[in-house]
Amino acid sequence: MxxxxxxxxxxxxxxxxxxxxxxxxxxxxxxxxxxxxxxxxxxxxxxxxxxxDIDLEKVGLSITLISEVWAEFGEGYHDTVGEKLADVEGVNQVYFTMGATDFVVIAHVANRESVESLVEDYESIDEIERTSSKFVITTVKDEPNPLNDFEIETLVETLTE
Missing domain, CATH: 1.10.10.10 (Winged helix-like DNA-binding domain superfamily/Winged helix DNA-binding domain)
Known part of the structure; x- marks a missing residue:
């Protein structure tokens, strides 16, 4: 580039x-x-x-749920568990992370019943030991394209060969 x-x-x-x-x-x-x-x-x-881009709140998916997931350690578990989490209906993003938490999962849902259903789906995965979920109260920033978070000069300096 x-x-x-x-x-x-x-x-x-x-x-x-x-x-x-x-x-x-x-x-x-x-x-x-x-x-x-x-x-x-x-x-x-x-x-x-x-x-x-779609305004999720106008569509009716106004609750953003951020979940931390701890899973049973094993060979290739990050792929296996990650794929199972990604297959849960309503899950938008799954990140395998370093540190105390194994996965961070982000979902956009319509209501509290959907939240409860999601958490039940997470916990029905055999390898998952526990979860901790949080509702987003106010979205301070939700930039769908990370390129918008940089000045053009920084991008050129950092990304060009």
Whole structure:
């Protein structure tokens, strides 16, 4: 990747679109170059899809649940248990972590009954020893694209070869 690729990715993150016209307008790189580079970024796997952001609260999934999960240690347990957690309906993110907690699981649900159901599903997994879940009271920041958390100069300096 070079500086133009970083500028294109940062524009996609900021503007929420991969439209070559909008990217050209935002950063001044010719549309044909933008189109070519977007194709290259897709082919290399840097760009995975063209999803739109959704307001989960307006959809009705207004409760964010963050759960810590402790599992029985064993060979490959991070893959096995991680996959089982990921398969639980309503789970959005699963992270295998270092430290006292084995996994952090994030889910967005509609109501307290859904929370109870999720926790029961977690605890029905044989390898899980215990869980601790928390409701998010107020979301202070929820940036869906981490590129938006950096200045373009920092990205160019850090990510270009």
């Amino acid at each position: 070079d500086e133009k690729d970083i500028q294109i990715l940062a524009t996609i993150a900021r503007e929420g679109t991969a439209s070559p016209d909008k990217i050209e307008e935002a950063i001044g790189i010719p549309k044909s170059t933008v189109h070519y580079r977007l194709n290259q970024l897709r082919e290399s796997g840097v760009i995975e899809n063209d999803l739109y």
